[in-house]
Amino acid sequence: MAAGNITSNVIVPQVLAESNYEEWSMCMKNYLIAHDLWDVVEESSNVNTADKVAAGWRKKNAAVLHAFQISCAPVIFAHIKGVNSAKDAWGKLAERYELKQKWQLLRKGRSSEELADIIQWFQGTTPDFQGTIPGASDCIDRCTVINMYMSIFSENGWSAVMELIENHPAAKTARFLRKGFPILNIVVLSGNLTRVEQLIERMSKKELETTTDHEGNTALAIAAILASTKIAGCLIRKNRNLVTIPDNNGMIPVVKASYYRYDEMTMFLYLKTPIESLDPANGGYGSLLLHFCILNKMTDIAWDLLDHYPRLAFTKFKVNNQESTPIMTLSAQPSLFRSGSELSILQRWIYSRIKVGRTAAICRNYDVPIEQDDVPIEQDDVKIQVPRKQHGLSAILQKLPGMKHLYEQKLIHKRAEETLHRISSELSKLNARQLVESGAIPAFFQAVQHGIMEFLGAVVVESCLDLLSSADENSRDMFMHAIEYRVEKFFHNEDFSKNRIFLIAYRDKDNNNVLHMAAKLAPDSFLTRISGPALKMQRELQWFKELETLVPECKEFVNQNGETPQQVFSRDHKQLAKEGEEWMKQTAQSYTVVGALIITIMFAAGFTVPGGNNQDTGLPIFLRKRLFMVFILSDAISLFSACTSVLMFLGILTSRYAEEDFLESLPTKLIIGICTLLISITAMMVAFCAAVSTMLRGQWWVIVLLVLFASIPVIVFLLLQSRLLIEILHSTCGSGIFIRKRFFITKLTISIREKMKKFARKNDVE
Structure with a gap:
C-alpha cells in the first residue's frame, strides 16, 4: 500500500548522503517491505507488461520513487532525477555506492593524474566507452572498465580481466581512461611480469606494435620508463620490432630510458636495438640518444655510438623545439672532465693514483638476464663491458669511504676524454664550411667559455687548425672568449707571454681588442662564485690590470665607439663599485x-x-x-x-x-x-x-x-x-691570475703556436 503524506525521517533516520548508503538501504528496504512496496523494486521477469501498466502497479512505483526522492540529499537526488522506474532508481543508487567502494580501493597507491581520470568517470563527465574500440561492434560501459581497471591492480581479480578480453577481443588494443591507456600499458604499469606474459600471449606481433597510448608509447616504452628490464625482455622476445617504434616525440625506447637516466635499462635496450637504426641516415634517434647519454654521463654508450657512427656528433636533433647537436651538448658539460671538477688536495692526490683502463667496444653477444638474475634467456645479444680489476694502491684506495665516487668520476672523465678525441679526429676531416654547418665552431667556443681544457687539447692533438683559427659571429677568437668569460685556466702557463702577438693583433667586429674584453663586466656565472661586491670588484681589477701588463700596447686603442679599455671598464663597473663601497x-x-x-x-x-x-x-x-x-x-x-x-x-x-x-x-x-x-x-x-x-x-x-x-x-x-x-x-x-706555474696547457700553448706557424707558412706557399 502506498504511503500517505510523510517526511523522510519517518522512512529513514537520515537522508542518503555520500557515506551512509548501507544504513540507508537497510532502513529503506524494511520500510518498503512493511508497506508492501518491495515487489516493485525486486521486479521479477514473470511480471507481465499488463500488470505493469495497471493502475495499482503505477501507484506503487510512484510511491517508491517518492520515498527515494524525499530520502536523498540534493547531490544524490540529482542522479535519479529523471528516472521513472523505482527498480532503475534503486539500481543506480546501488551502482553508485559500489563504484564509491571501488574508488576507495583504487585511490590506494594511485597518482593524482590517474585519480583525476577516474573521478571524471564517477562524475559522468566523460562518455561511456562506446566507440572507443576501433572496428568493434561490442560496447564496454563505464562500470565494466572500472571493474577491469581495479582487477588489474588487485590480487584476485586478474581472471575477470582475462574473461573480459575473451568476451571482447578488441579490448586488447582499446584505449581506456581520459588519456587513452591501452590495457597492456596499464598491466605493464602494474609491474606484474606474469600478467604481462599472459596478456601478450593473446596478442599478435602486429597488435603489440599498434597498441599505444595517447603519447604514442608502446608497452616497451612504458617498461623503459619504469626501468623494468624483465618486462622489457618479455616484450622484446615477443616482438623485436618494438625497440625501433618511436613515440609522438620521436623517442624510441632506448632514447626514452636514457632520458629518464636509467643506466642499466639504457644499456639493456641499447644492446637490444639494431645499431643500424641509430645510423644518422635513418633519422635522429642516434643523435638524440648520444645527447642524453652525454647529458646523463653514460659515457660508455656515447663512446660506442661514436665508434660506430662518428658523424652522430654533428647530426642535428630537436629537444623542446630547439635544434642542437651532441657536440654542443658535450661542450656544455664541464663536469664530464677533470678540468671542470673541483677536488680538495686529498682528493687530487687520490685521484692521481687511481688507474683506469681504456674504454673497450661493447660486444653484442651476451644477453642480460631477464627472468632471473643469474639465468640468461638467450645467447646472442648482450655483453656488458666491465672495468678492469684494480690492484695495489688503487684497489686499497677504492675501499676507503667516499673513494668509490672518485673512481667512478675518473672513469667518466677518462671515457669522456676518449669520446672527445674520437670527435676531434672526425673534426680534422672537415673543411671550414663543414665546421660551420656541423655546429663545431659554437661548440668549441662554448667549451672555452666553460673552461674545458681537454676540448682545446683534443683539437690541438688532432691538428684541427681551421677550428683553432676560427671566430664567432662577432669576429672573436678563442683568446677573446677566454678573457670575456674569465677562464683563468686558459692562462695558467709559464709560456703564455710568448703568444702575446695573438692578443695584440686581434680585433672583433666592433674594433674591441683583448683589453676591451677584459674591461667588460664578467658574466654572472663567474661573479657569483666570489663573496661580496668589493671582492668581485677586486677580481675584475686584477683581470684588467694583469692583462694590461701583458699587452700594454692595447691600453690606448679605441673601439668603434671611441672608448679606451679604461673607459669601458669604468662604465661597465660603475654599479659594482658602488655596491662594493656600500x-x-x-x-x-x-x-x-x-x-x-x-x-x-x-x-x-x-x-x-x-x-x-x-x-x-x-x-x-x-x-x-x-x-x-x-x-x-x-x-x-x-x-x-x-x-x-x-x-x-x-x-x-x-x-x-x-x-x-x-x-x-x-x-x-x-x-x-x-x-x-x-x-x-x-x-x-x-x-x-x-x-x-x-x-x-x-x-x-x-x-x-x-x-x-x-x-x-x-x-x-x-x-x-x-x-x-x-x-x-x-x-x-696570492700569486695572481696569470700564475707562473706548470699546467698541461703549457705544452698545449707551445703546440698551438707551432701549428699556427706551420699553417701560416703553408698558406704563404699556396
Missing part, C-alpha cells in the same frame, strides 16, 4: 662596534686587576703570580689589537673609494682589521680565564670548564669569518 662600509661599521666594545672593556679591566691592590704600596696583590702576568699581557694585547682593528676600519670608512682602492688598499685594511680583531677577542678570553684562575687558585675543574666555554666565542668567530678572510688573503696576497 658593502665595505657596512662591514667596517659592524667590526668597529665590536672593536670599540673590546677597547672599553679591556681598558677598564687594566685598572681593576683581580685581587685588588696593596693599600700600602699600591701594587697588585697577585703581582708575583704567573697567571697575573698572563692576565696583564693578554689585556694589553687585546686592547692594542682592538685599537689597531678600529683604526683600520676607520680607514675603510674614510676611504675615497676610487677604482684602484679596491685592488689592494681596501682589501689590505680589511685583512689587517679582521686579523687584529680576532687576536683581540682571543686575548680577551685568555685575560678573562687568567683572572678567574688567579682568584680560584686550586679549583681546576672550574678552571677547565671556563677555558672550554671561553674558547667558544673564538671558534664561532673563526667559523663565521674564516671563509671571507681566506678568500681575501688568497685574492690579495
